[in-house]
Amino acid sequence: MCSKPTDRLFKLGKLNHVAIAVPDIDQAAAMYRDTLGAKVSEKHAQPDHGVYTVFVELGDTKIELLYPMGDNSPIQNFLDKNKNGGMHHICLEVDNIHEAIKAVSAQKIRTLGKEPKIGAHGKPVIFLHPKDCNGTLVELEEQ
Ligand SMILES: CC[C@H](C(=O)O)C(=O)SCCNC(=O)CCNC(=O)[C@H](O)C(C)(C)COP(=O)(O)OP(=O)(O)OC[C@H]1O[C@@H](n2cnc3c(N)ncnc32)[C@H](O)[C@@H]1OP(=O)(O)O
Numbered sequence: 001m002c003s004k005p006t007d008r009l010f011k012l013g014k015l016n017h018v019a020i021a022v023p024d025i026d027q028a029a030a031m032y033r034d035t036l037g038a039k040v041s042e043k044h045a046q047p048d049h050g051v052y053t054v055f056v057e058l059g060d061t062k063i064e065l066l067y068p069m070g071d072n073s074p075i076q077n078f079l080d081k082n083k084n085g086g087m088h089h090i091c092l093e094v095d096n097i098h099e100a101i102k103a104v105s106a107q108k109i110r111t112l113g114k115e116p117k118i119g120a121h122g123k124p125v126i127f128l129h130p131k132d133c134n135g136t137l138v139e140l141e142e143q
């Protein structure tokens, strides 16, 4: 039984980004920047998350390009299975990540890790298991 709106103590916001895991992040960034004319960030190392990121600005949303960093990157298996890359996750904004964690946990949706970590935008993020979200890895980012 899903929680009723009156019970919900957080608000779901907009789509913050769609993440694509790529085999060559410089080539992928150049495609969006040079071929499609998008505003593209520099590549940033995210050691706490085991990835490099590049953000492609698209008005009120973004594409996050991801490339593995280090030996235990959480996206390495995904790229091993998807040699040309592929859509990795979606990121949804919430106004209270701890209330969102309580709500999804009450519905037996597993979070990956118990506590949020600071994500690429310097805000708390947590991931929901893809097997509990219709085969889609969902990231929540607190605004
Ligand atoms: C800098 C932060 C930045 C931000 O935006 O702020 C980020 O987004 S960081 C992004 C990188 N970090 C993460 O993705 C953390 C969460 N992800 C994980 O912990 C893993 O990727 C995990 C657990 C989802 C999958 O790990 P792994 O692929 O090594 O495990 P399995 O191969 O055993 O997969 C289990 C099962 O899930 C399916 N799977 C895996 N990845 C995905 C995916 N991206 N989308 C959908 N499904 C996925 C995989 O196929 C397996 O399914 P099965 O049917 O059992 O084969």
Ligand SMILES: [Co+2]
Pocket (backbone or CB within 6 Å): 017, 019, 064, 089, 091, 139
């Ligand atoms: Co992300």
